[in-house]
Amino acid sequence: MENDILMRTWLDDLNLSHPLLIAGPCSAETEEQVLKIAHELKDSDASFFRAGIWKPRTRPGGFEGVGAIGLKWLQRAKAETGLPMAVEVANANHVQLALEHDIDVLWIGARTTVNPFAVQEIADALQNTDKIVLVKNPVNPDLALWIGAVERLHNAGIKKLGVIHRGFSTYEKTKYRNIPEWQLAIELQNRFPDLPLICDPSHIAGKRDMIQDVSQKALDLNYDGLIIETHIDPDNAWSDAAQQVTPNALKQICKDLKVRKETD
Ligand code: PEP
């Protein structure tokens, strides 16, 4: 995998003049919510719209996602706005449904990356796909486990790969929801310079007032992009309410971010 330059061609092909941006709600809640957010993001820097429809919750009893019906809403949002769609998949059934609904980007969540059986099942279901597949870091700070998941996908013939750094669980009380441990992602970046590295400031921070700083830190470290949870009514979001920003706030964050020049 070390020198496979194909891994970043999907990103280069987007020809962006700014870092890659993926934006959208933590969870799809209703068709109206999905459409409203997608329309507001149409004229933003976002290249992809994200929404979780199968939500891995730490404890039972919470909102576990709207399920497959959400794929229809995403299809409609894509048809109306032109924004390509990204969803989390955690098993072969999710993959099959996402492919049937022509989802453009599939990502593996932090609670799935920890499980090689689950990752292998997803890799087998995706075999040779030309979709973009992004791998979030595992919840625990284990670089080999993160790389192993990418290798399983690579071995399954998937060429358009990338990784998402969303921070790591800790028992310590810190200002972060998930501590970044930046050095881990930097080690990955150094070992696999052709693997696009995307930061998820939303899950690292856990609070919207830290999104700007965490995003800036990632860009200062030469990350390729950001995935930022964006909701029309963050306070009343059905999941991750404290960390989501409005589409307008997202646009302001993007305006204020300083992007490193090639010559820096
Ligand atoms: C999410 O992206 O909403 C999510 C569940 O993230 P993670 O897998 O990073 O916890």
Ligand code: MN
């Ligand atoms: Mn979330």
